[in-house]
């Protein structure tokens with residue numbers, strides 16, 4: 725899998741998630757957890773690459789069907805403006821965690837690295853789960869996800 729990313733994207737993706745975004749997302753979602761943060765990171769990265777658009781972007785999220793994994797979807801909805809209500813988020817059940825974003829002529833797929841997913845499977849207390857979440861919020865998006873950018877060929 726080859727990631728073809730421009731220099732500008734590589735630069736912006738090193739940012740940690742702003743504190744205000746985390747606070748507001750926690751208010752929306754109800755708690756601070758690693759998968760919410762991963763959704764924010766994936767969504768913010770997609771905004772950087774594709775440009776945020778509430779209507780023209782759509783995303784297909786693959787996740788296990790239950791929390792905590794599915795908390796990922798709320799992070800994505802919160803920052804990208806792709807929402808269940810507008811039907812531009814589609815959920816697919818699976819055992820991996822990924823988000824495919826499509827806008828105009830571009831597709832961007834972020835797949836959580838299996839090593840990260842494994843590390844999050846260990847049970848943890850609420851406090852340590854919050855600490856893990858905050859640590860993730862500061863990591864480079866490329867350390868967390870395999871990233872693939874490709875042209876969006878016309879769908880038939």
Ligand SMILES: [Zn+2]
Nearest residue numbers: 757760791795
């Ligand atoms: Zn959650």
